Amino acid sequence: MSLPTQAGYLTAVKGLFRWLARTNRVLLNPAAEITPPRVERRLPRAILAHAEVEAVLALPDLGDPVGLRDRAIMEVLYSTGIRRSELCRLRVGDVDPARGVLLVEQGKGGRDRIIPIGDRAIAWVDRYLVDARPRLVSEPDLGILFLTVSGDDLTPDHLTERVGRYIRAATGKQGSCHALRHSMATLMLDGGADSRHIQEMLGHAGLATTEIYTHVSIRNLKAVHNATHPAANNTPRPIDTDTGEITGSGR
Numbered sequence: 001m002s003l004p005t006q007a008g009y010l011t012a013v014k015g016l017f018r019w020l021a022r023t024n025r026v027l028l029n030p031a032a033e034i035t036p037p038r039v040e041r042r043l044p045r046a047i048l049a050h051a052e053v054e055a056v057l058a059l060p061d062l063g064d065p066v067g068l069r070d071r072a073i074m075e076v077l078y079s080t081g082i083r084r085s086e087l088c089r090l091r092v093g094d095v096d097p098a099r100g101v102l103l104v105e106q107g108k109g110g111r112d113r114i115i116p117i118g119d120r121a122i123a124w125v126d127r128y129l130v131d132a133r134p135r136l137v138s139e140p141d142l143g144i145l146f147l148t149v150s151g152d153d154l155t156p157d158h159l160t161e162r163v164g165r166y167i168r169a170a171t172g173k174q175g176s177c178h179a180l181r182h183s184m185a186t187l188m189l190d191g192g193a194d195s196r197h198i199q200e201m202l203g204h205a206g207l208a209t210t211e212i213y214t215h216v217s218i219r220n221l222k223a224v225h226n227a228t229h230p231a232a233n234n235t236p237r238p239i240d241t242d243t244g245e246i247t248g249s250g251r
Contacts, residue, residue: 045122048171048183053078055170056180065132068148070162072121072128073146076102077163077177079121081184081202084156084163084177090145092129097122104203115201 006044021029040053048056057074061067077087094103102117114155137192138151146154156177164176173179185198 007036011032043103047186048167048173048175048179050187052171052173053180053183056166059166065135068128068132069136069146070166072132073159074122074163074166074180075121076117076123077180079118079183079199080115080164080230082115083181083203084159086203087177088154088156088159091143092145093143094145095125096120099124113200113202113203140223 010031014034014036017029017031020026021032024115041160057071057078060070060074062071076082076090077084077150082100082102082104089105090102094105096103100116100119100122101114104113104115128146131230133147135152136149144153148154150157160176163180164174167173167175167179181202185202189195189196
């Protein structure tokens with residue numbers, strides 16, 4: 001059993017016994033002294049370049065309502081970086097085309113948030129609503145945005161299987177919904193976004209979690225390395241014979 005899984009189970013156990021003690025259902029909290037294992041913060045493994053994401057997005061069969069649904073789903077995931085569980089709970093009215101925003105209700109930690117969604121993702125959602133959802137929905141229509149072929153809510157595991165299949169087919173890489181989330185965050189940081197803005201979009205409670213992506217966002221650091229490191233490329237850099245220093249290094 002992995003450390004994150006152990007930590008998750010122990011957190012649930014500690015929460016249960018804390019509630020039992022607070023409501024006087026047990027005299028003592030036997031889990032009070034349990035310390036969950038320290039979980040390492042690992043860098044995201046599946047990071048896709050923008051061209052790879054575009055290849056993934058181009059795969060669904062748009063002549064099939066399920067394919068059109070899948071394209072709209074992946075456009076939303078890539079545009080907003082929301083979690084798979086958050087996407088499964090989206091309702092039709094949660095996308096606001098006029099304001100260009102998406103409402104995430106009861107995200108991780110029970111927090112609501114409003115985040116930007118791009119015009120392209122909105123256009124694909126609109127196309128799905130017109131051409132695909134009416135062919136998937138069954139009565140009573142409860143207003144869930146993305147539906148299965150039988151008109152039911154999508155489950156996170158079903159979503160993982162669908163998106164993972166597209167990513168493997170297009171890139172040969174392993175990954176699923178979180179790969180699009182990770183890629184969105186990394187590419188926005190590469191483009192100059194502030195990490196606090198990324199934190200707000202991803203719904204992280206603290207900046208420390210978001211800062212994982214600053215280690216993955218390598219483009220700016222690579223540019224500095226190329227500009228300043230004397231052995232960054234195969235082109236010899238001239239040396240000032242008087243000072244012994246490299247010239248043209250940008251210093």
